[in-house]
Amino acid sequence: VPQDPVARGQLRYCGKPLANRSRFAVDKRCFDVAGHAGRCSDFPYLKHLAREAKNVAEKIKRDATKTTGAAWLSDDAGFNRVQRWAMLLPDDEVLRLAGVDMTKLSEGVQRKLRDKAATYDDCIHVAQGLTWLAYGMAGAPAPPRDIGDYLEALFGPVEPGVTSCVICRAPLEFSLFRLARRGRAEIESAHKNPRVHTPENVGFAHRFCNIAQGDMTLDDFYEWMETVLRRVGRLA
Amino acid sequence: VPQDPVARGQLRYCGKPLANRSRFAVDKRCFDVAGHAGRCSDFPYLKHLAREAKNVAEKIKRDATKTTGAAWLSDDAGFNRVQRWAMLLPDDEVLRLAGVDMTKLSEGVQRKLRDKAATYDDCIHVAQGLTWLAYGMAGAPAPPRDIGDYLEALFGPVEPGVTSCVICRAPLEFSLFRLARRGRAEIESAHKNPRVHTPENVGFAHRFCNIAQGDMTLDDFYEWMETVLRRVGRLA
Numbered sequence: 001v002p003q004d005p006v007a008r009g010q011l012r013y014c015g016k017p018l019a020n021r022s023r024f025a026v027d028k029r030c031f032d033v034a035g036h037a038g039r040c041s042d043f044p045y046l047k048h049l050a051r052e053a054k055n056v057a058e059k060i061k062r063d064a065t066k067t068t069g070a071a072w073l074s075d076d077a078g079f080n081r082v083q084r085w086a087m088l089l090p091d092d093e094v095l096r097l098a099g100v101d102m103t104k105l106s107e108g109v110q111r112k113l114r115d116k117a118a119t120y121d122d123c124i125h126v127a128q129g130l131t132w133l134a135y136g137m138a139g140a141p142a143p144p145r146d147i148g149d150y151l152e153a154l155f156g157p158v159e160p161g162v163t164s165c166v167i168c169r170a171p172l173e174f175s176l177f178r179l180a181r182r183g184r185a186e187i188e189s190a191h192k193n194p195r196v197h198t199p200e201n202v203g204f205a206h207r208f209c210n211i212a213q214g215d216m217t218l219d220d221f222y223e224w225m226e227t228v229l230r231r232v233g234r235l236a
Numbered sequence: 237v238p239q240d241p242v243a244r245g246q247l248r249y250c251g252k253p254l255a256n257r258s259r260f261a262v263d264k265r266c267f268d269v270a271g272h273a274g275r276c277s278d279f280p281y282l283k284h285l286a287r288e289a290k291n292v293a294e295k296i297k298r299d300a301t302k303t304t305g306a307a308w309l310s311d312d313a314g315f316n317r318v319q320r321w322a323m324l325l326p327d328d329e330v331l332r333l334a335g336v337d338m339t340k341l342s343e344g345v346q347r348k349l350r351d352k353a354a355t356y357d358d359c360i361h362v363a364q365g366l367t368w369l370a371y372g373m374a375g376a377p378a379p380p381r382d383i384g385d386y387l388e389a390l391f392g393p394v395e396p397g398v399t400s401c402v403i404c405r406a407p408l409e410f411s412l413f414r415l416a417r418r419g420r421a422e423i424e425s426a427h428k429n430p431r432v433h434t435p436e437n438v439g440f441a442h443r444f445c446n447i448a449q450g451d452m453t454l455d456d457f458y459e460w461m462e463t464v465l466r467r468v469g470r471l472a
Contacts, residue, residue: 168460169467212448222470224404225461231405234458235471 005129005199008156016040023097024086026120031128033150042124045131045150052141056134056177063189064127064202067116079113084197087117118197128154129199130189136163137204140174155199166190166203167213167221176206192218241365241435244392252276259333260322262356267364269386278360281367281386288377292370292413299425300363300438303352315349320433323353354433364390365435366425372399373440376410391435402426402439403449403457412442428454 014036018028030040041047043061050057066081079100086094091102102110118126132151135143138161143151148158164171167190179186190205191197194215205213213221229235250272254264266276277283279297286293302317315336322330327338338346354362368387371379374397379387384394400407403426415422426441427433430451441449449457465471 168464208450211450214444214447222465222468225465226470228404229458229461229465232458234462 004203005132005155007125007154007199009153011150011153014040018042022083022086024083024089026083026085028120031124043127045128045147048141048144048147049131049134053174053177056174059177059189060127060130060134064130065123067113082113084116084118084123085120087113088119115195116197122197125199126197126202129202130204132158133163133204134174134177136160137172137174138163163204165205165209166192167205167209167218170206172204172206240439241368241391243361243390243435245389247386247389250276254278258319258322260319260325262319262321264356267360279363281364281383284377284380284383285367285370289410289413292410295413295425296363296366296370300366301359303349318349320352320354320359321356323349324355351431352433358433361435362433362438365438366440368394369399369440370410370413372396373408373410374399399440401441401445402428403441403445403454406442408440408442 012034014030014032014034016030018030018040020026020028028042030036030044031042032038032040032044036044043057046057046060049060062081065083067079067084067087068081079098082098086098089097095101102113105113128151131147132155134140135148135151135158140160142148142160143158151158161171172187176186186207187204188207188210190203190210190213192201192203194217216224226235248270250266250268250270252266254266254276256262256264264278266272266280267278268274268276268280272280279293282293282296285296298317301319303315303320303323304317315334318334322334325333331337338349341349364387368391370376371384371387371394376396378384378396379394387394397407408423412422422443423440424443424446426439426446426449428437428439430453452460462471
């Protein structure tokens with residue numbers, strides 16, 4: 001049975017406020033455990049990966065907290081990457097804070113940006129979930145004790161080799177993070193429902209699978225496959 | 237049973253040489269019927285669509301004879317669109333005639349361009365096949381008698397409503413040619429085997445389906461679907 005980052009438990013967080021360096025107001029706070037040593041941070045679970053596999057840690061931070069842009073970047077895309085919580089603000093606030101007039105963007109682009117909106121808390125939870133999934137990949141480095149405990153308290157045992165592509169469900173190798181064609185990683189973060197940004201709904205997927213799913217929900221995509229296979233006579 | 241543009245018959249062509257205006261030597265000739273009236277042309281079967289639905293006629297010509305580029309266009313893409321027969325020439329000829337040094341392109345881009353190579357004759361046959369398929373779409377204009385006879389002699393009856401997406405096999409509406417999102421048509425030409433450019437292997441497909449198939453052959457793509465559905469427990 002493939003694993004999903006479904007919340008299985010809770011942690012008592014430190015919760016001290018963190019400085020917000022972005023244009024968009026948000027109550028950032030420390031997600032390290034209550035009474036922790038050292039500096040406060042909202043990504044303490046990424047400290048080890050940031051040393052062992054910097055690109056993976058950065059990818060997790062970026063995909064968890066920002067809208068994507070590369071795939072549909074163009075003159076009228078408005079933002080390349082922007083904090084997901086900014087997309088919860090009304091148009092006039094976005095204009096005032098970032099100088100981008102959402103109403104001037106095409107309807108499709110506006111929808112695409114708004115679809116990626118998520119609260120700061122959901123973004124942090126997605127980062128936690130993706131970190132747990134990365135450690136669950138075959139060939140992943142083992143987390144240090146404190147980070148292992150942290151992630152296990154939230155999502156259950158960290159077992160290398162059980163993380164699979166959220167779409168095709170084949171096991172994912174940690175080494176795929178390093179492979180990239182034409183600047184694009186072979187592993188992408190993927191949403192079962194493209195409009196929901198929570199750990200239960202976000203995982204890693206092969207680039208091919210993620211592109212194939214497109215804008216569909218994963219359930220719709222599987223149903224589409226069934227319909228196609230039925231039409232071509234490969235399914236009764 | 238969905239139709240495919242499989243050659244069912246032959247035509248006696250005029251065959252008179254046509255001027256070649258491109259950089260790449262090719263023996264262009266007239267593909268109108270022997271003894272035809274009017275000017276010689278290698279696209280006589282597109283004359284009616286060029287008046288009734290110019291974008292469709294141009295798309296057929298372009299997709300049949302040129303490599304695509306938009307999807308992977310970048311600084312090192314070498315060509316945006318180039319005649320498919322040019323990609324049959326050795327590297328030094330391409331450099332001499334077009335000023336593009338293929339050996340300077342990444343291996344992936346070189347392969348992508350070379351995969352799209354096709355003879356002039358195959359390109360014309362693909363254009364004929366795509367024209368026949370376009371007239372077979374629900375809501376397509378009826379071809380004038382001479383063009384209908386021409387296409388039927390090659391591929392069999394032109395029956396509106398029988399042309400389906402070559403990938404998902406759902407019927408295709410001619411009106412979809414007009415719909416475009418972000419400048420990209422909702423109908424694309426698609427290859428069952430991405431590396432074979434013949435009428436039997438080329439058809440029209442939904443943009444979504446074509447993107448989903450990616451670089452796979454259609455058979456591999458269907459097999460991939462079966463594997464996925466089996467993994468997620470939707471298929472025994």
